[in-house]
Amino acid sequence: MKKIAIFAGDGIGPEIVASARLVLDAVNTAAGLHLQCMEGAVGGAAIDRCGDPLPPESLQMALEADAVLLGAVGGPQWDALPPAQRPEQGLLRLRKGLDLYANLRPVQIFPQLLDASPLRPELVRDVDILVVRELTGDIYFGQPRGSETGPDGLRRAFNTMVYDEAEIRRIAHVGFRAAQGRRKRLCSVDKANVLETTRLWREVVTEVAREYPDVTLSHMYVDNAAMQLIRAPAQFDVLLTGNIFGDILSDEASQLTGSIGMLPSASLGEGRAMYEPIHGSAPDIAGQDKANPLATILSVAMMLRYSLGAEAWAERVERAVLRVLDSGYRTVDIASPGTHLLGTRAMGQAVVAAL
Amino acid sequence: MKKIAIFAGDGIGPEIVASARLVLDAVNTAAGLHLQCMEGAVGGAAIDRCGDPLPPESLQMALEADAVLLGAVGGPQWDALPPAQRPEQGLLRLRKGLDLYANLRPVQIFPQLLDASPLRPELVRDVDILVVRELTGDIYFGQPRGSETGPDGLRRAFNTMVYDEAEIRRIAHVGFRAAQGRRKRLCSVDKANVLETTRLWREVVTEVAREYPDVTLSHMYVDNAAMQLIRAPAQFDVLLTGNIFGDILSDEASQLTGSIGMLPSASLGEGRAMYEPIHGSAPDIAGQDKANPLATILSVAMMLRYSLGAEAWAERVERAVLRVLDSGYRTVDIASPGTHLLGTRAMGQAVVAAL
Ligand SMILES: CC(C)[C@H](C(=O)O)[C@@H](O)C(=O)O
Ligand SMILES: CC(C)[C@H](C(=O)O)[C@@H](O)C(=O)O
Numbered sequence: 001m002k003k004i005a006i007f008a009g010d011g012i013g014p015e016i017v018a019s020a021r022l023v024l025d026a027v028n029t030a031a032g033l034h035l036q037c038m039e040g041a042v043g044g045a046a047i048d049r050c051g052d053p054l055p056p057e058s059l060q061m062a063l064e065a066d067a068v069l070l071g072a073v074g075g076p077q078w079d080a081l082p083p084a085q086r087p088e089q090g091l092l093r094l095r096k097g098l099d100l101y102a103n104l105r106p107v108q109i110f111p112q113l114l115d116a117s118p119l120r121p122e123l124v125r126d127v128d129i130l131v132v133r134e135l136t137g138d139i140y141f142g143q144p145r146g147s148e149t150g151p152d153g154l155r156r157a158f159n160t161m162v163y164d165e166a167e168i169r170r171i172a173h174v175g176f177r178a179a180q181g182r183r184k185r186l187c188s189v190d191k192a193n194v195l196e197t198t199r200l201w202r203e204v205v206t207e208v209a210r211e212y213p214d215v216t217l218s219h220m221y222v223d224n225a226a227m228q229l230i231r232a233p234a235q236f237d238v239l240l241t242g243n244i245f246g247d248i249l250s251d252e253a254s255q256l257t258g259s260i261g262m263l264p265s266a267s268l269g270e271g272r273a274m275y276e277p278i279h280g281s282a283p284d285i286a287g288q289d290k291a292n293p294l295a296t297i298l299s300v301a302m303m304l305r306y307s308l309g310a311e312a313w314a315e316r317v318e319r320a321v322l323r324v325l326d327s328g329y330r331t332v333d334i335a336s337p338g339t340h341l342l343g344t345r346a347m348g349q350a351v352v353a354a355l
Numbered sequence: 356m357k358k359i360a361i362f363a364g365d366g367i368g369p370e371i372v373a374s375a376r377l378v379l380d381a382v383n384t385a386a387g388l389h390l391q392c393m394e395g396a397v398g399g400a401a402i403d404r405c406g407d408p409l410p411p412e413s414l415q416m417a418l419e420a421d422a423v424l425l426g427a428v429g430g431p432q433w434d435a436l437p438p439a440q441r442p443e444q445g446l447l448r449l450r451k452g453l454d455l456y457a458n459l460r461p462v463q464i465f466p467q468l469l470d471a472s473p474l475r476p477e478l479v480r481d482v483d484i485l486v487v488r489e490l491t492g493d494i495y496f497g498q499p500r501g502s503e504t505g506p507d508g509l510r511r512a513f514n515t516m517v518y519d520e521a522e523i524r525r526i527a528h529v530g531f532r533a534a535q536g537r538r539k540r541l542c543s544v545d546k547a548n549v550l551e552t553t554r555l556w557r558e559v560v561t562e563v564a565r566e567y568p569d570v571t572l573s574h575m576y577v578d579n580a581a582m583q584l585i586r587a588p589a590q591f592d593v594l595l596t597g598n599i600f601g602d603i604l605s606d607e608a609s610q611l612t613g614s615i616g617m618l619p620s621a622s623l624g625e626g627r628a629m630y631e632p633i634h635g636s637a638p639d640i641a642g643q644d645k646a647n648p649l650a651t652i653l654s655v656a657m658m659l660r661y662s663l664g665a666e667a668w669a670e671r672v673e674r675a676v677l678r679v680l681d682s683g684y685r686t687v688d689i690a691s692p693g694t695h696l697l698g699t700r701a702m703g704q705a706v707v708a709a710l
Binding site: 083139 | 429434437438441443447473474475478494495497500501502505507509510511512513514515516517518519520546547548549550551552554555559577578579581582584585586587599600602603604605606607609610611615635
């Protein structure tokens with residue numbers, strides 16, 4: 001029996017998670033997985049309930065679970081709070097508390113949605129990128145951080161970008177191993193011409209590369225990577241990045257597919273894991289049964305693969321999503337003339353039917 | 356009489372600057388500007404000559420000049436040097452030494468090159484963005500920075516992202532004034548949900564906005580901005596960013612135009628200014644008369660506008676570039692079937708002829 005902790009979060013979170021639950025529950029029954037699902041509060045929902053974006057019982061629930069499924073957190077009603085008390089802090093403390101240092105964000109093209117991409121179809125047709133983003137270090141967590149009024153009477157604020165070689169080494173191994181199972185190319189992103197932190201990043205990645213002679217390593221400055229992701233995205237196989245550069249580049253890369261609403265992610269640590277769509281909480285469409293649940297459903301597929309030892313079922317869910325798209329079903333973010341519009345819940349039901 | 360300091364730099368730097376000089380010299384003569392041009396060394400060229408990417412006499416020359424024209428710096432032969440001794444450091448020390456805090460990067464679409472854009476033409480047709488990037492602060496210059504071996508025996512490296520309110524305020528004013536002369540919209544980029552530094556950024560920009568009631572201010576997280584720049588780039592007018600986010604986003608935005616070889620920049624301080632193409636030194640095509648000099652030529656136009664009080668001549672240069680494109684002349688980076696291929700030098704001559 002495996003335990004799954006479910007945090008729906010804010011905005012569209014509850015809807016997309018409910019839709020993905022239809023799929024998870026169907027697989028659970030059909031495959032006899034004996035999953036035990038528990039629901040907890042995180043993000044703005046938790047702030048509203050108890051003033052803490054990650055209440056101790058939620059962290060405890062996550063620590064005891066075999067896997068976590070998360071919707072999305074954040075919203076304008078909590079924007080006035082300082083960073084340390086915001087909904088996002090619940091997510092960041094969860095990542096850190098579970099030591100989920102490896103964030104896998106596959107950027108996969110759905111041929112059915114090629115027309116939704118802002119890029120010319122011939123540039124994106126062959127795109128198949130795995131962004132491997134470090135998730136528990138960098139400027140997200142570096143100390144010292146804060147704000148103060150200086151002796152000159154001026155307000156001043158600061159954050160620290162920092163990595164040690166152990167942090168870099170373990171995420172590099174994840175990247176290289178992933179590349180071995182793919183097209184055997186890894187591009188490591190840094191700003192080694194300016195930042196000492198990313199110079200160490202480049203050094204350690206280069207050292208780790210020696211253990212993977214079958215993988216071709218290249219290095220790219222982050223500004224160039226932001227450019228190449230649009231200019232010639234099919235050149236990338238595994239893209240290995242630190243936390244903040246990965247945040248920016250993976251969101252950019254998501255647009256190649258036409259909709260951020262299609263892309264899942266897995267955040268892995270030693271024996272722990274969390275699965276979430278890469279999109280945000282989209283407060284503007286919350287509660288309207290409009291949100292695309294497919295990124296969350298595909299995150300469930302990743303959970304089946306990486307945490308539940310159910311690779312065959314992972315593939316079945318992924319194929320079911322493709323079949324639903326083939327049938328012309330679309331949520332509004334990916335709709336085009338001649339397709340059949342579905343709401344969040346109905347899309348989940350369609351995937352279950354296609355399983 | 357005005358003094359111009361010219362630093363050709365590395366890679367394609369000398370070629371593109373020589374080509375742009377043809378244009379500058381032609382305008383100088385025709386307009387009777389009485390410019391006095393001095394040439395100095397910076398970047399890898401200066402390292403090779405004297406071991407310093409910004410020799411004191413080069414900084415002195417820049418400080419005494421009314422404007423600086425720079426080609427590009429950097430190359431693989433200096434990659435093994437630590438950040439503090441690299442060619443890029445010459446550029447960064449020049450920016451800092453002249454206090455060039457406002458980097459203006461107009462992202463303009465050339466209708467003649469619409470087919471070169473990786474984006475669908477209907478998305479980029481109406482793009483006209485001015486990226487206003489802070490250039491002398493942020494993690495580029497923040498202290499402490501460096502690397503060390505910790506008590507645990509692990510190598511560790513760190514950089515500091517830092518801004519004070521005065522730094523933010525002065526670049527915000529540049530952004531708002533630019534917006535007033537344009538479509539009166541300013542989008543400020545931050546990661547205020549995670550980073551205290553950019554939370555102060557958002558606060559101060561919001562304060563400054565009160566002095567510009569005719570400008571509509573919006574805020575966007577950097578990851579979302581990276582996405583929106585591809586999804587719907589025409590939504591932006593002025594994009595106001597810190598140094599590192601601006602580095603990434605302006606390179607990304609450059610691709611909307613189809614070639615980074617077309618985009619100029621101005622870096623302005625109080626009474627000082629430097630002009631450079633936004634592209635790099637492209638060592639792979641250096642010395643082959645292949646590089647596109649138009650970004651540098653358009654940087655000369657910005658110099659005529661902002662430093663030499665010759666707005667009419669700035670516009671003439673810009674119109675000459677358009678006319679050359681209309682005539683079908685292209686360097687290889689922007690060539691397409693049916694166009695007429697020119698080398699770096701011949702492209703400069705073509706612009707002079709079209710003046
Ligand atoms: C919500 C936010 C804290 C988060 C991040 O910056 O990591 C999000 O953008 C993401 O990429 O998962
Ligand atoms: C060469 C490098 C130091 C520079 C920067 O990062 O600012 C360049 O990328 C730029 O954008 O002008």
